[in-house]
Amino acid sequence: MLKVDALHAGYGATEVLHGISLEVPRGKVVSLIGSNGAGKTTTMKAISGMIRPRAGAILLDGQNVTGLASHRITRLGLAHSPEGRRVFPTLSVRDNLLLGAFPRLIGSRPKGDVATDLDRAMDLFPRLKERRNQLAGTLSGGEQQMLAMARAIMLRPSVILLDEPSMGLAPLLVEEVFRFIGRLRSERVTMLLVEQFAAAALDVSDYAYVLENGRVSIEGPAERLKGDDAVRAAYLGGGH
The missing domain is CATH 3.40.50.300 (P-loop containing nucleotide triphosphate hydrolases)
Structure with a gap:
């Protein structure tokens, strides 16, 4: 692999x-x-x-x-959840997650069911589901780490x-x-x-x-x- x-x-x-x-x-x-x-x-x-x-x-x-x-x-x-989180602070939690699926949305990777994967990513971290419309920059450090990891799995890597x-x-x-x-x-x-x-x-x-x-x-x-x-x-x- x-x-x-x-x-x-x-x-x-x-x-x-x-x-x-x-x-x-x-x-x-x-x-x-x-x-x-x-x-x-x-x-x-x-x-x-x-x-x-x-x-x-x-x-x-x-x-x-x-x-x-x-x-x-x-x-x-290959998806990389880097040291230091590096979320997009002025975008919502949902939009940060969708950016993880960007290669799928533009056709450079198999698209699959992005909406279902978005729901799954937030189900893995219920705090993200509660804050789906909140700006990523306003999340706590722990929540931003959860977001960075959930964003990585949105690639279906x-x-x-x-x-x-x-x-x-x-x-x-x-x-x-x-x-x-x-x-x-x-x-x-x-x-x-x-x-x-x-x-x-x-x-x-x-x-x-x-x-x-x-x-x-x-x-x-x-x-x-x-x-x-x-x-x-x-x-x-x-x-x-």
Whole structure:
């Protein structure tokens, strides 16, 4: 479904990723965990076309998308819910969700039943349904995160990238976000997840990669990594 092979990427003269490789099989949830600065968000940006890789390959459904512009990768079926939410603040909740389906509405992806999908997205997050006509910029931080995630599923994507979905949220909202991820997993939605709460990420994942200084240091089934002494010591203690 999604394959990253020997990926190098960075910013200006600084290389952040030094040849990482990973796979996200169809219908699985894969987590990318690591400390701040390890290269997790850079990986997501390179996959979705927000930055151009320096070397390596990115395959989506077998198609090479390396270096393509973000809008072209989106039309091929990759949805990115980025770190920091990035909703459209002057548009309503409903219109933000419809923008997630924009490639379907212009015919660059199969249209399907957009109205039904809109209702489903809001049913997943009842708070959004209550605020469907409210401007996105007036929502709380937690509600904006819900909106960003719900907008991603409106694409009917092959793969969803979720970058730090719980960042800055109160504990009760974090639980709600992970319930949403768990529900999508039960529906076999393919996801690559970057998350600060490593234990929670591993609980909803099938497989995981640990990034250290732009390289994959450990990988394996999520259940095994939860019991790995090195992973536990580095990422699963002190509130993680």
